[in-house]
Amino acid sequence: MRVPPMRRPFLPALLLAAAFTALPAGAATRLEQAAVVRDAALAKSEAWPMLADLTTNVGQRLAGTEAEARGRDWAVKAMKAAGLTNIKVEPFPLPVWTRGAESAEIVGAAGAETGGTGQKLAIAALGYSGATPPEGITAPVVYFPDYAALEAAAPGSLAGKIAFIDHRMMRAQDGSSYGTNGAVRRSGPALAQSKGAVATLIRSLGTDYHRNPHTGGTVAAPGTVPIPSAALSLPDAELLARRLQAGPVSVKLVSTPMTRPGGSANVSGEIPGRVPGEIVVIGGHLDSWDIGQGVIDDGAGMAITLAAAKAIKDFGKDAGVQPRRTIRVVFWGAEELGLIGGRAYAEAHKGENIVLAGESDFGADRVWRVSSKVAEAGLPLVAEIGRVLAPLGVAPTRDNGAGGGPDVGALGALGAGIIDLEQDGTRYFDLHHTPDDTLDKVDRAQLDQNVAAWAAATWLAASDDRPLRTK
Amino acid sequence: MRVPPMRRPFLPALLLAAAFTALPAGAATRLEQAAVVRDAALAKSEAWPMLADLTTNVGQRLAGTEAEARGRDWAVKAMKAAGLTNIKVEPFPLPVWTRGAESAEIVGAAGAETGGTGQKLAIAALGYSGATPPEGITAPVVYFPDYAALEAAAPGSLAGKIAFIDHRMMRAQDGSSYGTNGAVRRSGPALAQSKGAVATLIRSLGTDYHRNPHTGGTVAAPGTVPIPSAALSLPDAELLARRLQAGPVSVKLVSTPMTRPGGSANVSGEIPGRVPGEIVVIGGHLDSWDIGQGVIDDGAGMAITLAAAKAIKDFGKDAGVQPRRTIRVVFWGAEELGLIGGRAYAEAHKGENIVLAGESDFGADRVWRVSSKVAEAGLPLVAEIGRVLAPLGVAPTRDNGAGGGPDVGALGALGAGIIDLEQDGTRYFDLHHTPDDTLDKVDRAQLDQNVAAWAAATWLAASDDRPLRTK
Incomplete structure (x- = not known):
C-alpha cells in the first residue's frame, strides 16, 4: 500500500529552549547535541538506500539458510560502510526449518x-x-x-x-x-x-x-x-x-517442510566510547520469513538502527566529539524461530556491562511513544529522551516496565536497562509474516523519523553516565 | 478489504413527485411502479445470499472446466428459485485453457x-x-x-x-x-x-x-x-x-498450462412479457478466473441481475402486472477467454428481436451513472431511467455511445439497444483477476443499490413500447 508521506515536524526554537530549562548542568549540551543528531537524521538518513539495497539484492533471509548467510555478508559490508569497527559474526547452532x-x-x-x-x-x-x-x-x-x-x-x-x-x-x-x-x-x-x-x-x-x-x-x-x-x-x-x-x-x-541441524549467527559492530566497558546495544534482527522479502520485519529495524549509528558517527566526526559509552549495533539471527539469536547473544555476552539495550522490530511506521525499564537513577535520562523526541511526535510514558523488542528480552533478564521506541503498529499486522512484506509498503518519511528517534535517544544514552541496569 | 457500508439513500416524496412532472400520459404509472420495484430491491434484495452461496459452494468457475459446469448447475437452480421460466443451457465450443x-x-x-x-x-x-x-x-x-x-x-x-x-x-x-x-x-x-x-x-x-x-x-x-x-x-x-x-x-x-478442445455454455431464463417477441436482455458472466473465487468478477453481476429479475417478478405478483416485453436473464460462459460466450450467444440469437441489452460486469460497487446506445426514439426512456435512478445517486449522461458490458457488445453490433449502468470502479482493479476476488470484498449495501438500479431500469424498459434498436 502506498501511504501519504508524513509531514516533517516543525521545530520551533522556543520549544527547544523551553525543553532545556531546569536541567542539570551539562545536560543542555547533551540535549543540544541530540537535537542536532536528530535533525540531521530526519533531514537525510541513510536508512532508505540501505533498506532498498538489502531487500532488492538479498531479499528474504530465512534463518539458517544460505539467504540468511548472504544477509550477514550484506550486514558486515553495511556496518563497515557506516564506519563501525570491531565487527563480529558470532555463530550459534539452530535447528533449520525450510518450507x-x-x-x-x-x-x-x-x-x-x-x-x-x-x-x-x-x-x-x-x-x-x-x-x-x-x-x-x-x-x-x-x-x-x-x-x-x-x-x-x-x-x-x-x-x-x-x-x-x-x-x-x-x-x-x-x-x-x-x-x-x-x-x-x-x-x-x-x-x-x-x-x-x-x-x-x-x-x-x-x-x-x-x-x-x-x-x-x-x-x-x-x-x-x-x-x-x-x-x-x-x-x-x-x-x-x-x-x-x-x-x-x-x-x-x-x-x-523439513527440519535439519544447522546454524545461524549474530552480527555486530561498534562506535567505541571514551570510557571502556559500558555498552549501549541497539539493533534489529537479520533473519526474516521466507514468503516475503523481510522489509518491515525486520530489514527496517536493521536499517533504522544502523542509519542511526551512522548519523551519530557523522555528528561525532563533524563536532569532534565521541560518545562516553560504546554504541554497539547488533543484528540478531534466527529471531523468527523463537528468539534463538537473542538468547544466544545474551548468553555469550553475559559477562559484559551492557547498560541499555533496545531493538527496532515493529515495522517502519513512526515512533509514537518511548518507554523503558531502567534503574530508578536512570529515569531522568528517559525523561530527557522524551524531551528530545517530543518534536518528532513521540509521547513519553511513565511506563518503566518495557520489553524493548524480542531479541533484547534475554539481555534485560540479565539486568540490562531497556529502551523501547514504540512504533505505530496499526497496519503492521496487515503485512507481518506475509508475502506482502515488500519495499513498497515503507513510507520513507516515517522510516527517517525512526532513524531520528533512535539516533537522538542513543546519543543521549551513550553520552550519559547515570546507572541504567536493573540488576 | 472491508469497506464502510453505504448509507441508504433518502427518498423524499417531493423529489419523486418532481420527477413525474411533464411526462407523457401513462409514464407516471410506469415510473411509480419502477420506484416501488427499486425501493423494494434496495430494502431487501436477494443478491447477497445468492452471491454468498455461489462463491462459497461453487467458487471459481474457469471456462470450460468442471467448475464452470457446476456454476451452470447452480445457475439453473437459482433461476428456477427466482421464478424464471424457459430456462435454457446453450452449449458452444471453446479451446479450454488450464493453468x-x-x-x-x-x-x-x-x-x-x-x-x-x-x-x-x-x-x-x-x-x-x-x-x-x-x-x-x-x-x-x-x-x-x-x-x-x-x-x-x-x-x-x-x-x-x-x-x-x-x-x-x-x-x-x-x-x-x-x-x-x-x-x-x-x-x-x-x-x-x-x-x-x-x-x-x-x-x-x-x-x-x-x-x-x-x-x-x-x-x-x-x-x-x-x-x-x-x-x-x-x-x-x-x-x-x-x-x-x-x-x-x-x-x-x-x-x-495446457490448451485442449472443449466447450462451455450460456444459461438463460425468462420473465415472459405480454407481447411476444420483444426481449430485454440483462445478465452477467458465469465463468471466472481460476485464481480467485469469481465474486466481483462476475458472480456479482449474476447475483445483481438475477436478484433484479426476482424483484420484478415479486412486484408483478404483488401488483398483478406483467411486463410488456420479455425480460431474459443471461449468464454468459467463457467471457474471460475472449467474450466467446457473448459472441456465440449473439450468433445463436441473431434472429430474435432483442430490443435492449445490458451486462453487469464491473464489480459490486455502486452504480454511479447511466448511459446508453439506443435509437433516438428510445432516448426518452433512457431519461426516465435516469429520473428513477437519481435517488440512488446515479447520474444521467447524454452519452448515447455506451458499450454496455463485454458480452452484450456482439448483440449491440447486431442492432440491439444498449443500456449501461456504470459502476464505481475505483477499487475494481485492486481485485480484478486476482486471488483476492473473494466474498469479503463486497459491500452488501452497494450490492443492493445495484440490484435496485437494475430492477428499476429493467422494469422501465420492459414496460415500455418505444423502439430502442439501432438497426
Whole structure:
C-alpha cells in the first residue's frame, strides 16, 4: 500500500529552549547535541538506500539458510560502510526449518457422495511444523472459534481430525492483539496434537483481507514430532468457516517442510566510547520469513538502527566529539524461530556491562511513544529522551516496565536497562509474516523519523553516565 | 478489504413527485411502479445470499472446466428459485485453457559468476499463454517501460530473451486506464513473440500493491503456438525493475498450462412479457478466473441481475402486472477467454428481436451513472431511467455511445439497444483477476443499490413500447 508521506515536524526554537530549562548542568549540551543528531537524521538518513539495497539484492533471509548467510555478508559490508569497527559474526547452532510443497483444498464432507468443490485454500506452513506425506492427508475439520474452545476439547476427541482455530485478531496501534492471540499460533498446534489432531489450521494472526497467509513460529511439546500446521489467509478462513456452517467438511492438506541441524549467527559492530566497558546495544534482527522479502520485519529495524549509528558517527566526526559509552549495533539471527539469536547473544555476552539495550522490530511506521525499564537513577535520562523526541511526535510514558523488542528480552533478564521506541503498529499486522512484506509498503518519511528517534535517544544514552541496569 | 457500508439513500416524496412532472400520459404509472420495484430491491434484495452461496459452494468457475459446469448447475437452480421460466443451457465450443505449475525466480545476470539471489517472483500465467518445458526456461530479461517501447524494438532483437513490459495502470472510477493499457496484456505477448522473445512478463494490469498477480486473456497471432506469458504482481514488477536498473538479470520461468478442445455454455431464463417477441436482455458472466473465487468478477453481476429479475417478478405478483416485453436473464460462459460466450450467444440469437441489452460486469460497487446506445426514439426512456435512478445517486449522461458490458457488445453490433449502468470502479482493479476476488470484498449495501438500479431500469424498459434498436 502506498501511504501519504508524513509531514516533517516543525521545530520551533522556543520549544527547544523551553525543553532545556531546569536541567542539570551539562545536560543542555547533551540535549543540544541530540537535537542536532536528530535533525540531521530526519533531514537525510541513510536508512532508505540501505533498506532498498538489502531487500532488492538479498531479499528474504530465512534463518539458517544460505539467504540468511548472504544477509550477514550484506550486514558486515553495511556496518563497515557506516564506519563501525570491531565487527563480529558470532555463530550459534539452530535447528533449520525450510518450507516444502504446500497446498490445501476443501474436498467436501467426509464420505459424502457428491464430493467437494475442490476450492483451494491459500495457506502457509508454520515454522517448525511437521510434514504430511508428499501426497498429503485428507481429514475432517473440527471448528474451534478460539484457543479457549480448543483447550476445552476432550482428550482424544480430535483423533484423526484437523483442528481449525478461527480466533480473530484485532487491529491496534500497539499491537496488543498479537500478544493476546499469539498462543493460537505458537501453542495451538501442540495443544491440538495433544488431543489427537493430525494437523492444525489457524486463521492467520493478521488484520488484512488479502490471500496472503501469515506464517510464524510454533513450539512443539518436548519429545514430540510436531504435526503439520498452517495458517489460512483471512478470506480462506472465512470461506472454510462458511462451509463448516453448512455441514461437515474435509480438507486435503499437503505440507512437506523439513527440519535439519544447522546454524545461524549474530552480527555486530561498534562506535567505541571514551570510557571502556559500558555498552549501549541497539539493533534489529537479520533473519526474516521466507514468503516475503523481510522489509518491515525486520530489514527496517536493521536499517533504522544502523542509519542511526551512522548519523551519530557523522555528528561525532563533524563536532569532534565521541560518545562516553560504546554504541554497539547488533543484528540478531534466527529471531523468527523463537528468539534463538537473542538468547544466544545474551548468553555469550553475559559477562559484559551492557547498560541499555533496545531493538527496532515493529515495522517502519513512526515512533509514537518511548518507554523503558531502567534503574530508578536512570529515569531522568528517559525523561530527557522524551524531551528530545517530543518534536518528532513521540509521547513519553511513565511506563518503566518495557520489553524493548524480542531479541533484547534475554539481555534485560540479565539486568540490562531497556529502551523501547514504540512504533505505530496499526497496519503492521496487515503485512507481518506475509508475502506482502515488500519495499513498497515503507513510507520513507516515517522510516527517517525512526532513524531520528533512535539516533537522538542513543546519543543521549551513550553520552550519559547515570546507572541504567536493573540488576 | 472491508469497506464502510453505504448509507441508504433518502427518498423524499417531493423529489419523486418532481420527477413525474411533464411526462407523457401513462409514464407516471410506469415510473411509480419502477420506484416501488427499486425501493423494494434496495430494502431487501436477494443478491447477497445468492452471491454468498455461489462463491462459497461453487467458487471459481474457469471456462470450460468442471467448475464452470457446476456454476451452470447452480445457475439453473437459482433461476428456477427466482421464478424464471424457459430456462435454457446453450452449449458452444471453446479451446479450454488450464493453468499448470508456475513459478519465477531472479537468477542473476546471465553468465555472472556470483549467480543470483534466488528471489522468487509472484506470477500468474495469462489465459491462452504457452508452456515452458516442465523444468522451465532461463533467459535474460529485456526491459520495456511500456507497450510503445516494445513496438519500437527491432525485429529479431528479442531472440532468446524474456520481454518485460512494465507499463503502469492508473486508478480511475470509470476503469478507463484498463482500456488504454489492455493491449499490454492481450497483444503484448504476441508482439514480443514476433520479435523473437521466448517469454513475456508484464506488470499486472492492476492498481493494488499486494503479491497477487492479475491474470487475464491474451490473443495469439494466427497460426502461432504462443510463448509462455505471465503477469507479475506490482511489488514483484518493481523488484525486477530495481534489479534491472543495477545490471543484467536473468529469470527462470516455469509455466506449464495446457490448451485442449472443449466447450462451455450460456444459461438463460425468462420473465415472459405480454407481447411476444420483444426481449430485454440483462445478465452477467458465469465463468471466472481460476485464481480467485469469481465474486466481483462476475458472480456479482449474476447475483445483481438475477436478484433484479426476482424483484420484478415479486412486484408483478404483488401488483398483478406483467411486463410488456420479455425480460431474459443471461449468464454468459467463457467471457474471460475472449467474450466467446457473448459472441456465440449473439450468433445463436441473431434472429430474435432483442430490443435492449445490458451486462453487469464491473464489480459490486455502486452504480454511479447511466448511459446508453439506443435509437433516438428510445432516448426518452433512457431519461426516465435516469429520473428513477437519481435517488440512488446515479447520474444521467447524454452519452448515447455506451458499450454496455463485454458480452452484450456482439448483440449491440447486431442492432440491439444498449443500456449501461456504470459502476464505481475505483477499487475494481485492486481485485480484478486476482486471488483476492473473494466474498469479503463486497459491500452488501452497494450490492443492493445495484440490484435496485437494475430492477428499476429493467422494469422501465420492459414496460415500455418505444423502439430502442439501432438497426
